[in-house]
Amino acid sequence: MxxxxxxxxxxxxxxxxxxxxxxxxxxxxxxxxxxxxxxxxxxxxxxxxxxxxxxxxxxxxxxxxxxxxxxxxxxxxxxxxxxxxxxxxxxxxxxxxxxxxxxxxxxxxxxxxxxxxxxxxxxxxxxxxxxxxxxxxxxxxxxxxxxxxxxxxxxxxxxxxxxxxxxxxxxxxxxxxLEYVGTGRRAATIVSFAPEPAKSSRPSLRGATRVVAGGRGVGSAEDFALVEQLADVLGAAVGASRVAVDSGYVPHSYQVGQTGVSVSPQLYIALGISGAIQHRAGMQTAKTIVAINKDPEALIFEIADFGVVGDLFTVVPQLVSALIATKD
Ligand SMILES: Cc1cc2nc3c(=O)[nH]c(=O)nc-3n(C[C@H](O)[C@H](O)[C@H](O)COP(=O)(O)OP(=O)(O)OC[C@H]3O[C@@H](n4cnc5c(N)ncnc54)[C@H](O)[C@@H]3O)c2cc1C
The missing domain is CATH 3.40.50.620 (HUPs)
Structure with missing residues (x-):
């Protein structure tokens, strides 16, 4: 050896x-x-x-x-x-x-x-x-x-x-x-195991290099499609604030923050998220943070590298079109 x-x-x-x-x-x-x-x-x-x-x-x-x-x-x-x-x-x-x-x-x-x-x-x-x-x-x-x-x-x-x-x-x-020798200590045993078939081709939130997340400002589960659209154009994972999760827009597995997933992507785009401390706890180490929020006083702008003060329903479709145009 x-x-x-x-x-x-x-x-x-x-x-x-x-x-x-x-x-x-x-x-x-x-x-x-x-x-x-x-x-x-x-x-x-x-x-x-x-x-x-x-x-x-x-x-x-x-x-x-x-x-x-x-x-x-x-x-x-x-x-x-x-x-x-x-x-x-x-x-x-x-x-x-x-x-x-x-x-x-x-x-x-x-x-x-x-x-x-x-x-x-x-x-x-x-x-x-x-x-x-x-x-x-x-x-x-x-x-x-x-x-x-x-x-x-x-x-x-x-x-x-x-x-x-x-x-x-x-x-x-x-x-x-390594000659594995189990010590036989007490442990939880697996009684069944079934891989969950991937429901989407999007990257998973944990470890994603790009994340697009939506908050209460997105307004509904239907309108969350806009968040997903931007994520797909960027090849990003989709995240959400706790309010978006509690309101039923997306499942809990999407939640970013203190009581959700912690992410440190290269790019984090926050749409209609105010930037509460509990949300920031899960994303503040992102390398570049972009926020789109109609409230210029929103806390998220304190940590954003780039911010757009505006209605996400106006800004995001334009952003998606511009990104698609650069790909063509
Ligand atoms: C113990 C504890 C643990 C928590 N854990 C978490 C956690 O893990 N993750 C988490 O996210 N939160 C967590 N929270 C909740 C947290 O305190 C906030 O309530 C939550 O993050 C707010 O979510 P939000 O930003 O989506 O909603 P809001 O604070 O209501 O903000 C919505 C934002 O959307 C903007 N907006 C509205 N409409 C539009 C529009 N059309 N265009 C653009 N902007 C718009 C508004 O200006 C506003 O800034 C926790 C709270 C507690 C007490």
């Missing part, structure tokens, strides 16, 4: 049931490469490990530890923690990076408790200085940038999807298998 001499950063990659890496892989490995040598861990069902490991190399993993287990189909989270602990003991990393996805948060908490390490959640970046690893967070709706550092052990960090721009150079990874 080849040992890397530079500080290894252990990165747990989320893998789909069909063995594909989640979109969060690139930014996790990018964040790891910023501070050390990215060593990926992949826990997947038997037969999927090699392809997933090669894909991790393309995204910048220098070394990949692969554990294959049929428990992927029957257990929630605990088997991933078992595999991650094995990798942690083998690699002795300087930090462990995990996606801030639903599963990632579950795994991170269990892993930190099991290994008695400190946990830093929902990071938007990592760096290091003379004293060690620094974790960047965006808190209180993006109103404050906060840095944290652990005072003991190895930091376990969950990274917000879309929060990190760093990308690692492609590598030809050393691939090692």
């Amino acid at each position: 080849t040992e890397l001499t530079i500080d290894p950063i252990l990165v747990l990659l989320d893998v789909s049931s069909t063995g594909e890496l989640a979109t969060s892989a690139a930014e996790l490995l990018g964040a790891a490469a910023r501070i050390g040598t990215p060593v990926a861990v992949i826990i997947t069902r038997p037969g999927h490990g090699q392809d997933a490991a090669m894909a991790a190399g393309v995204q910048g993993a220098q070394r990949v530890l692969v554990a294959e287990t049929p428990e992927v189909d029957s257990v929630l989270a605990a088997h991933i923690v078992d595999g991650l602990v094995l990798a942690y003991e083998r690699v002795n990393p300087s930090a462990v990076l995990i996606s801030n996805s639903i599963e990632g948060r579950d795994v991170a908490g269990r892993f930190a408790v099991r290994t008695q390490n400190a946990l830093a959640v929902d990071a938007v970046g990592v760096d290091c200085d003379d004293e060690g690893i620094i974790v960047h967070h965006s808190v209180y709706g993006g109103a404050y940038d906060v840095d944290s550092a652990v005072t003991f052990g190895t930091p376990v960090v969950t990274i917000r999807e879309g929060g990190v721009e760093d990308r690692a150079a492609a590598a030809n990874p050393i691939i090692e298998s």
Whole structure:
């Protein structure tokens, strides 16, 4: 086994049931490469490990530890923690990076408790200085940038999807298998599993690079088609404010904000959204924010890079036509 001499950063990659890496892989490995040598861990069902490991190399993993287990189909989270602990003991990393996805948060908490390490959640970046690893967070709706550092052990960090721009150079990874030994700890078991057929070809909200979101100002479920139209022209995901969700314009899965999804896209367009702190909490780290609102005093303009004061039913159709015209 080849040992890397530079500080290894252990990165747990989320893998789909069909063995594909989640979109969060690139930014996790990018964040790891910023501070050390990215060593990926992949826990997947038997037969999927090699392809997933090669894909991790393309995204910048220098070394990949692969554990294959049929428990992927029957257990929630605990088997991933078992595999991650094995990798942690083998690699002795300087930090462990995990996606801030639903599963990632579950795994991170269990892993930190099991290994008695400190946990830093929902990071938007990592760096290091003379004293060690620094974790960047965006808190209180993006109103404050906060840095944290652990005072003991190895930091376990969950990274917000879309929060990190760093990308690692492609590598030809050393691939090692981890002899998976489940600890049989109590865990929720999966009694049935049925993939939801994709209802739309739009990108999903989590991890989307462009998001078009609508709020109360859109007025109705029927008129939400205008939000979707703009999203489709831009190849964007569709989001919504809580009022839009509570009013039944769109399902709850579209909600952006404190009690919804957090997004950090390159472009976020807010249509008829006032910019309440709870909404901003989920989108303020977007790289470019565009707001269309008929109220010039709307809070959303405080954080918008570009703003249009106007009726969205007048502005958006013109915007859609102009975008279509540029494509022709
Ligand atoms: C504990 C808690 C958690 C919450 N979590 C969330 C959350 O996760 N996400 C979230 O979004 N909210 C959340 N909220 C609710 C939040 O406080 C706001 O009520 C909500 O974000 C407002 O939604 P909105 O901007 O669509 O509606 P409004 O605040 O009513 O704003 C509508 C905007 O549309 C504009 N408008 C109206 N008509 C037009 C038009 N024709 N053209 C252009 N502009 C127009 C208006 O000028 C106005 O600015 C939470 C609240 C609480 C208390």
